[in-house]
Amino acid sequence: MSSHGIKDRVAIISVSCTRFAEHWDKGVDELLLDATTDAFKGAGLTADDVDAYWLGTAQSGMSGMVLAKPLGLEGKPVTRVENMCATGSEALRQAAYAVAAGAYDTAMAVGVEKVKDSGYQGLNAFPIPTDGTNRTLTAAAMFSMVAPAYAQRYGVDPDELRRVLARIASKNHYNGARNPKALFRREMSVDQICGMPAVAGGLSVFDCAGVADGAAAAIVCRVEDAHRYVDDPLIIKALSFVAGNGSGLTDPAYDYTTFPEIVRCAEDAYAQAGITDPRTELAMAEVHDCFTPTELVLMEDLGFCERGTAWQQVLDGAFDLDGDLPVNPDGGLKSFGHPTGASGLRMLYEAWLQLRGEAPDDRRISTVSPTRNLALTHNLGGYPGEMVSFVGIFGT
Amino acid sequence: MPARGIVDYATYRPYRRLDLTEIASVAGGGGGRGTRPVASYDEDTTTMAVAAARRCSLDGVGSLWFSTTTPAYVDKTNATAIHAALRLDPAAPAFDANGSVRSSVGALRAALAGARSLVVASDLRTGLPGSPDEAAGSDGAAAFVVGEGEDEGEGDGGVIAEVVGWGSATAEFLDRWRTPGDPASRVWEERFGEGRYVAAGRAAWDDALKATGLAADDIARAAVVGSHTRACTQFERSVFAEPAIPGSAKTEGFAGAAAPGLALARLLDAAAPGETLALVVLADGADVLVLRTTDAHRPRPVEEPVGAPLAYGTYLRWRGLLTTEPPRRPEPARPSASAAGRNADWKFGFVGSQDDAGTVHLPPAPLDAEARPMADATGTVVTFTVDRLAYSPSPPVVFAVVDFDGGGRLPVELTDVDPADVAVGTRVEMTFRKLFTADGIHNYFWKARPIR
Numbered sequence: 001m002s003s004h005g006i007k008d009r010v011a012i013i014s015v016s017c018t019r020f021a022e023h024w025d026k027g028v029d030e031l032l033l034d035a036t037t038d039a040f041k042g043a044g045l046t047a048d049d050v051d052a053y054w055l056g057t058a059q060s061g062m063s064g065m066v067l068a069k070p071l072g073l074e075g076k077p078v079t080r081v082e083n084m085c086a087t088g089s090e091a092l093r094q095a096a097y098a099v100a101a102g103a104y105d106t107a108m109a110v111g112v113e114k115v116k117d118s119g120y121q122g123l124n125a126f127p128i129p130t131d132g133t134n135r136t137l138t139a140a141a142m143f144s145m146v147a148p149a150y151a152q153r154y155g156v157d158p159d160e161l162r163r164v165l166a167r168i169a170s171k172n173h174y175n176g177a178r179n180p181k182a183l184f185r186r187e188m189s190v191d192q193i194c195g196m197p198a199v200a201g202g203l204s205v206f207d208c209a210g211v212a213d214g215a216a217a218a219i220v221c222r223v224e225d226a227h228r229y230v231d232d233p234l235i236i237k238a239l240s241f242v243a244g245n246g247s248g249l250t251d252p253a254y255d256y257t258t259f260p261e262i263v264r265c266a267e268d269a270y271a272q273a274g275i276t277d278p279r280t281e282l283a284m285a286e287v288h289d290c291f292t293p294t295e296l297v298l299m300e301d302l303g304f305c306e307r308g309t310a311w312q313q314v315l316d317g318a319f320d321l322d323g324d325l326p327v328n329p330d331g332g333l334k335s336f337g338h339p340t341g342a343s344g345l346r347m348l349y350e351a352w353l354q355l356r357g358e359a360p361d362d363r364r365i366s367t368v369s370p371t372r373n374l375a376l377t378h379n380l381g382g383y384p385g386e387m388v389s390f391v392g393i394f395g396t
Numbered sequence: 397m398p399a400r401g402i403v404d405y406a407t408y409r410p411y412r413r414l415d416l417t418e419i420a421s422v423a424g425g426g427g428g429r430g431t432r433p434v435a436s437y438d439e440d441t442t443t444m445a446v447a448a449a450r451r452c453s454l455d456g457v458g459s460l461w462f463s464t465t466t467p468a469y470v471d472k473t474n475a476t477a478i479h480a481a482l483r484l485d486p487a488a489p490a491f492d493a494n495g496s497v498r499s500s501v502g503a504l505r506a507a508l509a510g511a512r513s514l515v516v517a518s519d520l521r522t523g524l525p526g527s528p529d530e531a532a533g534s535d536g537a538a539a540f541v542v543g544e545g546e547d548e549g550e551g552d553g554g555v556i557a558e559v560v561g562w563g564s565a566t567a568e569f570l571d572r573w574r575t576p577g578d579p580a581s582r583v584w585e586e587r588f589g590e591g592r593y594v595a596a597g598r599a600a601w602d603d604a605l606k607a608t609g610l611a612a613d614d615i616a617r618a619a620v621v622g623s624h625t626r627a628c629t630q631f632e633r634s635v636f637a638e639p640a641i642p643g644s645a646k647t648e649g650f651a652g653a654a655a656p657g658l659a660l661a662r663l664l665d666a667a668a669p670g671e672t673l674a675l676v677v678l679a680d681g682a683d684v685l686v687l688r689t690t691d692a693h694r695p696r697p698v699e700e701p702v703g704a705p706l707a708y709g710t711y712l713r714w715r716g717l718l719t720t721e722p723p724r725r726p727e728p729a730r731p732s733a734s735a736a737g738r739n740a741d742w743k744f745g746f747v748g749s750q751d752d753a754g755t756v757h758l759p760p761a762p763l764d765a766e767a768r769p770m771a772d773a774t775g776t777v778v779t780f781t782v783d784r785l786a787y788s789p790s791p792p793v794v795f796a797v798v799d800f801d802g803g804g805r806l807p808v809e810l811t812d813v814d815p816a817d818v819a820v821g822t823r824v825e826m827t828f829r830k831l832f833t834a835d836g837i838h839n840y841f842w843k844a845r846p847i848r
Binding site: 118119120121122124127129130131132133135136137138140141142144145148149198199200201249250251252254256385 | 723724725726728729730731732735738739743757758759779783784788793806807809839840
């Protein structure tokens with residue numbers, strides 16, 4: 001397979017992110033205006049200065065007009081993209097490729113989701129007509145099966161693993177408490193989380209991503225043009241995507257302790273970026289912690305530690321804010337919240353702040369250095385055995 | 397002339413049992429002693445009919461008759477769903493004979509006169525809380541393969557019980573009725589119906605004896621069923637010296653359209669070869685069927701009903717008699733008729749596919765050349781979870797990844813099980829169920845249940 005990548009050819013010159021919250025007082029239009037206004041300002045551009053737009057939204061609107069209308073765009077190409085929870089990152093991919101191809105000088109990727117108008121609890125999929133035989137199980141329940149599988153395969157006591165998962169959630173709450181834009185800004189202890197009632201397998205509500213509205217945006221241009229806008233752009237090192245074929249669900253060899261789509265996706269990303277040891281070469285990672293067992297497995301699938309050791313590394317604090325490799329320093333999906341279309345770009349926003357030394361003091365990671373200046377963002381969409389995966393790598 | 401009669405039969409009782417002593421304290425009266433079988437929230441008369449019919453040998457079945465007083469649909473044939481689940485020949489017609497208890501007798505009588513046929517009756521009996529119908533009712537299904545023997549009663553495919561003759565009496569009198577849309581049936585004064593039924597029963601009985609040339613003493617074993625319990629008892633006493641059916645069959649309650657078949661099955665279970673049996677059905681008149689077991693017949697051991705208790709509150713919720721707060725989740729979307737029609741073999745028949753290497757795919761993969769029927773497959777739970785967030789007519793959803801013996805894996809919902817009873821390694825079989833009803837459309841598919 002030929003995946004050449006576009007390393008060092010595209011620069012990110014502005015990234016913005018709204019607060020993620022239950023924005024009862026804001027609709028899609030307001031969220032888009034908030035995110036794009038900040039992004040334009042960051043690059044000193046107007047809406048008309050940007051040549052092309054990619055709008056990522058899973059189910060908050062159809063067609064590019066969802067963005068063109070509130071922004072009043074005149075004669076601009078706007079493409080709405082969707083790739084489940086990797087939608088925001090998908091928008092970035094497309095905008096970056098358009099600019100790398102030379103079709104446009106500047107392009108904006110915007111992600112938005114308005115989940116709180118449905119009146120329903122949780123994230124609910126838009127119903128497409130089926131023959132009625134599809135699963136109605138929640139994503140929480142599907143991912144909950146990872147925990148006992150992991151415990152069994154690596155000989156971890158189930159109660160101990162329960163505390164490991166709570167430790168992951170607690171870490172993300174600690175980080176989110178230091179993030180004015182996060183949905184949940186309260187620290188939560190391991191004991192508190194372990195004490196919550198189970199709602200899906202062994203998982204409680206606090207093992208699950210927060211549900212919130214929000215938007216985020218990024219502007220890209222060719223790397224040689226970046227100096228016209230900002231002195232300290234981020235450079236795209238890798239953009240990788242894999243769409244699974246669902247075989248994991250029905251393959252007796254699949255054991256629910258790994259996500260093969262993510263392993264493949266990460267391999268491609270590291271090859272594009274020239275990374276051989278992610279654990280030491282990355283300064284931080286934003287990963288898709290839709291559920292706590294997901295983040296656990298991601299540490300191994302993304303190559304941050306050896307198979308079967310992530311649980312111990314979590315307990316040792318390796319991925320804490322002040323750890324060896326900070327994971328989800330902004331609080332992750334867990335406490336920042338997960339407006340589906342925006343999350344991928346929200347992760348980029350944290351990379352934008354941290355790599356350029358702009359993160360608030362109480363949340364600033366100490367791993368960034370001239371020789372260690374790469375950030376990884378990761379999204380997945382779907383379920384164990386059938387998912388899509390995105391990995392992006394960015395540097396200064 | 398080849399023998400004509402019953403070739404095979406099987407019954408089905410649902411897993412749950414309602415303790416009748418729980419009723420009075422909630423409903424202010426009613427209930428009784430013992431328990432009654434109750435269909436699961438994901439069962440209806442169609443699914444229970446499939447459960448019974450699957451246990452029969454269906455070789456050579458050329459038509460299907462289905463009877464119930466509680467059809468899942470009107471104005472649409474329900475037997476076609478049963479036909480699809482059993483994967484019968486598309487050339488075999490499938491008919492409903494629905495609406496009343498006597499419908500099932502009519503279907504049986506018509507089928508016994510024709511070529512090899514599957515006759516299945518199924519019912520779900522409910523009454524208002526605290527009512528006699530609630531306590532005396534019973535859910536279940538009975539299936540019969542009937543027709544001609546291939547070689548005079550010897551070996552497989554042979555007739556195990558020959559029809560000797562029928563007796564009948566018909567009269568128009570209002571003992572029990574339900575107007576469509578009403579939640580429960582109503583009855584006139586008991587003693588009125590008792591008199592009319594005993595008279596009709598006697599007339600049909602005499603008619604049967606005359607038609608068959610038999611005397612009452614020639615009948616080795618008999619069963620009397622009907623919705624009017626006192627009438628059945630009075631008729632029995634007037635004709636037989638001893639009770640016609642001993643023990644458990646009576647205490648399982650009245651199963652409506654399935655009652656005649658369930659009683660007949662119990663008669664056959666107990667009968668030795670060469671016995672003359674009589675089934676009396678008191679339903680809007682009376683019908684008497686006289687059969688004789690052949691040399692090919694063998695008695696069957698009585699199946700002890702496997703039952704788990706069901707709380708009365710849950711029973712009321714399942715029957716729609718108690719509306720509780722739904723979860724703050726969208727209700728499921730209705731299945732698409734065109735998609736369901738395209739995928740009928742998978743949806744109704746649980747037919748997967750296999751590729752050239754023999755790998756089984758569930759659901760069937762579009763690139764595979766060969767179909768792989770999986771309804772009769774057994775499997776093992778590899779992992780499972782309990783989902784308290786997902787929509788369900790009766791939460792929580794118990795869900796397992798099942799590896800099937802001989803190949804194939806499917807994540808699938810479990811039923812007839814309490815969450816605490818599932819473990820990795822639990823052995824399961826497949827069962828045809830109704831997942832939910834949305835927009836008036838019943839969504840049928842398969843679930844797994846522990847093998848017991």
